[in-house]
Amino acid sequence: MNFEFSDEQVMLRDSLSRLLDQRYAFELRRRIMAGQAETGIWSELVDMGIVAMPLPEACGGLGGSASDIVAISELFGRHLVIEPLLPSVILTGRALARFDPAGPVPQWIADIGTGALRGAFAHEEGSGTGASSTLSTKLYEGEAGPRIRGSKKLVLGGGEAGVLLISALSETKAVCLAAVPADAEGIEVRRYRALDGRPVADILLHDVAVDRAAIMAGADAALEALLADARLALAAEAVGAMAVLMATTADFAGTREQFGRPIGSFQAIAHRLADMKIAYVKARASLLYIAALADSGRATSRDISVLKAQVGRLGREIAQGAVQIHGGIGMTDELPVGHYLKHILTIDGLFGNTDYHLREIGRVVAAA
Amino acid sequence: MNFEFSDEQVMLRDSLSRLLDQRYAFELRRRIMAGQAETGIWSELVDMGIVAMPLPEACGGLGGSASDIVAISELFGRHLVIEPLLPSVILTGRALARFDPAGPVPQWIADIGTGALRGAFAHEEGSGTGASSTLSTKLYEGEAGPRIRGSKKLVLGGGEAGVLLISALSETKAVCLAAVPADAEGIEVRRYRALDGRPVADILLHDVAVDRAAIMAGADAALEALLADARLALAAEAVGAMAVLMATTADFAGTREQFGRPIGSFQAIAHRLADMKIAYVKARASLLYIAALADSGRATSRDISVLKAQVGRLGREIAQGAVQIHGGIGMTDELPVGHYLKHILTIDGLFGNTDYHLREIGRVVAAA
């Protein structure tokens, strides 16, 4: 066991890299985000099998493992991809696959796997996704069946989703997951973009009726698995972004001249680059090791928190260093540097930021 | 108002500097501390008026202000002086002067001012001098009068003192100060040295009888003033130590050669020196400004905490930088560098460390 990607993973990454190099280059991506260009990248991802990959084979997927998700998500991070693989498939699709296959659920999963339907996971309520026992969204028994009431923020892909997966507490304070069609009555969606351009939405749930077959009660473990998937995939994206920042900044420092020599020959810059390298090595090693633990079912919530906290903290260190070393042009929207910074900061804010996870780690290990 | 020392303070500092240069040079001080040499420095300090200076004029002192204490203590720090001016005069003497002048108290103050008697302030109980409401030493009414019971740690000059000033809570949880002769029955003293060579002691109080005339009840304000004096004087010592480390390290970096040039010409060293300079400028400005506030009765406990926290944190930064830049020889007992590091670390631990004061500041300003 040497923690390298498998031959299959390497082949898939090579194909995906080529696709993204061609169809998602930085300038093209800017035009796509500004609405000035179209991309058929989602259907390409479907064709390559990447959209179906994270789903279990029993649901028509490829049974992707944690390290498969990491292998793909890392490249997404390198290329600043904001296509909805994470919210739709890795989160909603995989979680639905843990539901009893009843009612509309199997069809939703199948449609998510073909890319025809998009899902979104509505969980955040405003202060950074703390313990699930603090959720204020309620799943309750209405006169004509179960209903859900609450409000969710910063839902990734929430504005484009056809099905919403919602975390809530039952009347007995049990953790539940419930899935509803996004066009159900009582759902109000406010679309906007996150700092890094990801389409997100705030979602208000005004006593929305829920199909009883689309509810998972006692969903503590499922929710934890879901959050672990989210954190692992986002961490992989962050590490991908860090890799590009590292390489770009080292290149820049080796070519940009001030005072008659490359700025990378100044020790202050050189040592900052060294610190960025150290940060990168730590973050990537933790990503690969913890992905391997996850593959073998041994990753604890502490491990996942370590990973999320490290990419948050080390990612910020690398990104801020990259901006500083690039100087003025690092401050512009025209270079990728700042986009990576914003990508990393956005990732840090999703599903518990650095501070949250560090405290969570400390709480657990101080008591152990 | 320009926050400079007054002409009188400058003159006194000049005299004291000369004395310490002659009679307290580093090598001599090492021999003194190893018991291989004697110093008559205490009697010289008495003769110069420095011992009487901090006491009010009404008690035979010179009515020294906060900035007078800072002016002297800063030089003490520069020269690593561990003579008992702080515990005996600045703490015990000044606090006793706030007692009602009754019983043995006036004579104790007079003898402290002449240097004939030494006092010590026994306050710390083990976890870093938190809120006075958490004191566990008890002053209670015994059959034949008041008694005190408890244990104190790391009492500066506690082994050499003739009179001990003790903080305690009464049976009604009121903060009290009580003074007892160090040879009173039931006092057990364990002498040792602190990290920086200061003589200290743990003191066990086994139901020690206290003269009712030597008790100050409702001593909250007096204790706060006492702690403010302690923190201000120690901060001044720390800033004095920081000044020497700054200057010594800059000198060293300018002369020590590696790879054919002075190490100070390497940007990594140069920038660390710059950071040390920034740290020093901040610490000294806070010292002088807060001393001026104290002189005019406007220093709040927040101000004092800012000062103590800054010298703790910035002092550590400077001292660690000094050791690193000196390299191997900075790791030896033979150079002053390490002694200053240990001086600064010891100061940080006395009367609330950096962490305590930062949290205290944060608690106050978050609520304000």
Added chain:
Amino acid sequence: MNVDFDPSLEAFREEVCAFLDTAPTDAIREAGRKTTSVFAPFEATMEWHRLLYARGWAAPAWPVEYGGTGWSLEQRYIFSEEHWKRDLPPLLPNGLIMVGPLLMELGTPEQKRQHLPGILSGKDYWTQGYSEPSAGSDLAALSCSALADGDDYIINGQKTWTTLAHKANKMFMLVRTNRDGKKQQGITFLLLDRTDYPGMHIRPIIGLDGVAEQCEVFFDNVRVPQGGRVGAENEGWSVAKALLKHERGGAAHSPAIRRKLDAIRAAARDATASFGGPLSEDPVFQRDLGELEAEVASFEHVEKLVLSGHALADDPAMPSLNKVMSSELSQLLSIMMTRVAGIDALPLQLEALEVGSGVQPLGDPFSLVAMPYYLNTRAASIYAGSNEVQRDLISRNLQTLRA
């Protein structure tokens, strides 16, 4: 500097407060709340400049004969404090702090007559043309050239990081008039009394924060009068150094920094910690806030000693020390702002940030500005002499003193 020691200043403070509480328009107040940069939103800020001018308070630091207020150091500090406390937009610094004082020192009588009134009154905004793509931290490497031709110079080349050039009607710049000798020689300091000379082309640059604050300016055989030259030809480097002295010797940074910390404290009382309860009562937040408070306090102490003429003021490294301290403190504060805003810092809300857009932010006004301010403030350690260069200067000075 008796600002914390002299109660007699309170009457003055009240006079200032009375004006600041009533004079600004709604747009000016909105611009202040939406300030996420050293440079406040342009139009409303210039409007505020003109209102202050009408009150006689546009340039407290200027000598009375040029239109200054005649206030003491303490009064100026108090004015700044109260101005910041109300989240009013700071006046743009280029004219008041840079060009104006420079002309008072080195300008010809004609230059003073021509330019000072417009700077004081808020009629003119001067953009700064120093940096070039290949001359950033190494400013002396600049190559944008001016060739004397009759009574004119003909300028060719490019400037960048010309702040708000697209809003400016004036420009001051450094040009190369001689390529021989040391690179600090052969530089000339020029005033351009228009920004629409034929051959000038201004291109705004969108920043990290999504705002077009900086610009590139291209010069293609632009003919400008030699009368705009400050100092002698080829002596522009020393003119720039004189300007730098004014720029850095200017106003105290403490009131602005203190205001940021106050905003953080207030927001923390309304924010919920990720483990529940008000953020202001969270011990971890309190510790970090305590550290920031201590750092802000020390910085205030340094500035107050310097303003008071303490020996610290004579330290030749003080401008560099101040630059590093204030820029890095601003960065720390900006990080804390995003931390307090939490996930409410993550929505991209460029329209809501525009003065007069009428677009309501998704969260509160504090969260609206936290991230743009953080992003903009990344530049603080880059511009005006990068902090790497400043640390070089601090250290060189220290080692020279000791050697």
Added chain:
Amino acid sequence: MNVDFDPSLEAFREEVCAFLDTAPTDAIREAGRKTTSVFAPFEATMEWHRLLYARGWAAPAWPVEYGGTGWSLEQRYIFSEEHWKRDLPPLLPNGLIMVGPLLMELGTPEQKRQHLPGILSGKDYWTQGYSEPSAGSDLAALSCSALADGDDYIINGQKTWTTLAHKANKMFMLVRTNRDGKKQQGITFLLLDRTDYPGMHIRPIIGLDGVAEQCEVFFDNVRVPQGGRVGAENEGWSVAKALLKHERGGAAHSPAIRRKLDAIRAAARDATASFGGPLSEDPVFQRDLGELEAEVASFEHVEKLVLSGHALADDPAMPSLNKVMSSELSQLLSIMMTRVAGIDALPLQLEALEVGSGVQPLGDPFSLVAMPYYLNTRAASIYAGSNEVQRDLISRNLQTLRA
């Protein structure tokens, strides 16, 4: 590296535990608890070395033919973990990790026969004579000279930071045999089979922590046999580089670092926070502990990947990366130790620290070692190539790769 993945290793772990739980004497255990340096207390540690030798476990990393254990990487890692968990003194590295492997690679058959057995058995302790007063980070500037004379060299000069030289019976050193050419040339690597040659004078140096761990060694016409030379004359620099490879490619640092963190966690449960309650329940402590735990975990992950042959292992900067990471992590841990010990870290207790002194510490055993460990560990960023030099190497490598 399946240490976290392969349950079949548990039987081996039990075998190790059984021995480590029973074999060490009280003095050895005391020495382990009182270890405040990379170098554990000498006499008891050498005694432990000899006990491990008797069990056949003195040199797990050595090839079997030289007396190694034949354990897998995972087994060696487990042994190290269990050894550290019991606070046993780590064997002194100079023979086992430095001289031994070097001789296996570059020693003559005679040198191997002469020296390897004593290294393995714990009979010999080799001090390292590299640094000189004017050759620290710039080691190639060394000047201590050896002049060939018949079958001998005559050594003149001085070495410093020769760890435990006053306890050593052997010494390996670099000497200058030629002053021409580049300074890396003309250096020769020598083994001294005694430390009491006429003309050798050893002076212990008291460290910051009050302990005489380092020494100066003076050479005044010291005549030693040329048979001690490793490699060719004037080729000592490449011999030293070969040795460095062994030194750095050696054992994992993670188990030692993990043990320090465990000790901190345990001590925090007994310590009282300055605001009351157990320190382990204090949110501020928990956050800082969380950050340390995350850093320790990442470091473990890096080491496990490297040991597993992941591509990271081939990064030429990895030795420098490992040095910087492990040394700075040790320093962070040492600061946390003093923080948890609180004021109990402040008493000076040199006697209580001595193995066998019988002097009871004022506080608990954790607080006794916290400050000496902190002070000693300040050297970790200085020795073995200062971290400034390591960062230069990391960056040069990075920029070379990219260029």
